[in-house]
Amino acid sequence: MFDISENPRLVERAYLVGIRWRGDSEAAVQDHLDELAQLMDTLGIPVVGRDVARLSQAKPDLILGAGRAEAILDDCRRLEADCLVFDEDVSPTQQRNWEKLSKMCVIDRREVILDIFAKRAQTREARLQTRLAQLEYSLPRLRRAWTHLERQRGGAGQRGGAGELQLEMDQRQIRDWIASIKKELAEVRQRRSVQRKQRGVKPVPNAALVGYTNAGKSTLLNALTGAQVLVEDQLFATLDPTTRRIVLPNNQEILLTDTVGFIRKLPHGLVESFKATLEETRLADYLLHVVDASHPKATDHIEATRAVLKELDVGDKPTILVLNKSDVVEERSALVGLGRDMDAVVEISAATGAGLDALLALLADLRGREMTQLILEAPMDRYDVVSLAHREGHVLSESYTGQSIWLEVEIPLRLRHLFEAYTRDTLPEGVRGADGP
Numbered sequence: 001m002f003d004i005s006e007n008p009r010l011v012e013r014a015y016l017v018g019i020r021w022r023g024d025s026e027a028a029v030q031d032h033l034d035e036l037a038q039l040m041d042t043l044g045i046p047v048v049g050r051d052v053a054r055l056s057q058a059k060p061d062l063i064l065g066a067g068r069a070e071a072i073l074d075d076c077r078r079l080e081a082d083c084l085v086f087d088e089d090v091s092p093t094q095q096r097n098w099e100k101l102s103k104m105c106v107i108d109r110r111e112v113i114l115d116i117f118a119k120r121a122q123t124r125e126a127r128l129q130t131r132l133a134q135l136e137y138s139l140p141r142l143r144r145a146w147t148h149l150e151r152q153r154g155g156a157g158q159r160g161g162a163g164e165l166q167l168e169m170d171q172r173q174i175r176d177w178i179a180s181i182k183k184e185l186a187e188v189r190q191r192r193s194v195q196r197k198q199r200g201v202k203p204v205p206n207a208a209l210v211g212y213t214n215a216g217k218s219t220l221l222n223a224l225t226g227a228q229v230l231v232e233d234q235l236f237a238t239l240d241p242t243t244r245r246i247v248l249p250n251n252q253e254i255l256l257t258d259t260v261g262f263i264r265k266l267p268h269g270l271v272e273s274f275k276a277t278l279e280e281t282r283l284a285d286y287l288l289h290v291v292d293a294s295h296p297k298a299t300d301h302i303e304a305t306r307a308v309l310k311e312l313d314v315g316d317k318p319t320i321l322v323l324n325k326s327d328v329v330e331e332r333s334a335l336v337g338l339g340r341d342m343d344a345v346v347e348i349s350a351a352t353g354a355g356l357d358a359l360l361a362l363l364a365d366l367r368g369r370e371m372t373q374l375i376l377e378a379p380m381d382r383y384d385v386v387s388l389a390h391r392e393g394h395v396l397s398e399s400y401t402g403q404s405i406w407l408e409v410e411i412p413l414r415l416r417h418l419f420e421a422y423t424r425d426t427l428p429e430g431v432r433g434a435d436g437p
């Protein structure tokens with residue numbers, strides 16, 4: 001593996017560019033730029049200026065027209081900005097053109113998010129996943145210069161001088177690097193799946209906390225379980241999953257998992273490479289979709305979250321919409337109608353504890369709804385099937401016919417496959433059922 005970390009130059013003053021497409025409101029574009037500024041803040045790079053350009057169609061070489069581009073560059077010179085950040089996707093060619101023109105670092109929102117992940121990743125797995133997403137993002141971009149990758153390799157917000165390596169060689173090395181990271185990740189995941197299997201002797205239902213970054217997911221996990229996940233008023237405080245057990249009011253247990261938050265334009269590569277971390281979400285029986293209900297853009301956050309859930313293929317799991325931060329909600333009317341199409345909605349404050357009882361009751365209720373009634377015939381020597389039914393469900397009737405044990409049971413839907421081989425349509429004549437004589 002190569003290492004090129006000589007004298008990376010620090011990017012210190014960012015200039016943001018948003019684009020107002022036909023049909024967009026000025027306020028929406030400004031909101032998105034506010035969020036981009038927050039992302040830059042998370043990276044530790046001050047924003048010294050911003051501009052919104054109106055556009056009906058992107059120009060292939062610079063997105064913007066040449067006149068507008070010049071005006072932005074004048075502004076950047078005046079403000080001594082050294083990094084231009086687009087809230088739009090910038091293609092590799094456009095990025096190269098802008099860098100040539102401006103002699104500045106030029107990045108887009110997705111790359112900012114990648115840099116934040118790189119800065120925040122703590123565990124080996126999160127670091128590998130982030131590095132993979134970064135490399136895949138930069139692969140088509142390498143043609144322009146070495147500086148880009150060096151900047152990423154040097155760490156968040158840094159940027160290096162020119163490298164001397166040959167282009168073709170670089171690309172090949174990057175590909176090798178990607179392959180070796182994938183191999184390492186496969187090993188880490190293999191180990192985790194073994195651990196999960198060992199844990200999963202008795203399958204306990206799993207609910208995943210999902211939602212926009214900074215919605216309060218970790219605060220909620222901590223409030224419900226006494227866990228000590230890092231909570232911060234910053235974007236992407238959490239990258240690694242934490243799972244804790246909670247006991248519901250009906251004495252049933254569930255596992256609750258907190259994981260990485262979502263955002264508009266989460267780089268596709270990140271979603272891809274974090275799929276393993278998000279595995280707990282994919283395996284979850286329910287989702288608790290947490291939203292910062294005090295945020296003026298709460299509705300957009302819900303939509304952006306659902307878009308990522310769809311990308312993860314978990315969009316149709318039973319979902320409770322959790323309207324968090326009710327202690328600081330000013331516009332109560334804005335919440336009306338939210339979550340209409342979800343299974344339940346509850347207003348809480350993870351900070352004050354308000355509404356947590358109602359949330360737990362809802363979870364118990366949702367769990368209750370997930371049961372199915374079956375008639376089972378188990379051979380006499382398969383008492384394990386019978387005891388599984390007792391352990392995981394409610395046995396309504398139990399009868400012996402000599403060769404078989406007949407059961408009427410209510411079991412969780414998610415375990416139905418375990419009983420498939422023993423499921424029958426009706427009880428035979430003479431066997432007494434739950435409402436029999």
Ligand SMILES: Nc1nc2c(ncn2[C@@H]2O[C@H](COP(=O)(O)OP(=O)(O)OP(=O)(O)O)[C@@H](O)[C@H]2O)c(=O)[nH]1
Pocket residue numbers: 211212213214215216217218219220230231232233234235236237238239259260261262324325326327328348349350351352
């Ligand atoms: N006022 C208020 N603040 C809250 C509440 N819940 C969380 N917060 C604050 O919101 C910020 C984000 O909370 P986190 O729990 O880190 O949010 P998260 O969803 O885990 O965020 P990421 O891990 O970055 O995706 C912190 O400053 C919390 O103190 C709440 O109910 N009321």
Ligand SMILES: [Mg+2]
Pocket residue numbers: 217218219230231237238259
């Ligand atoms: Mg968190």
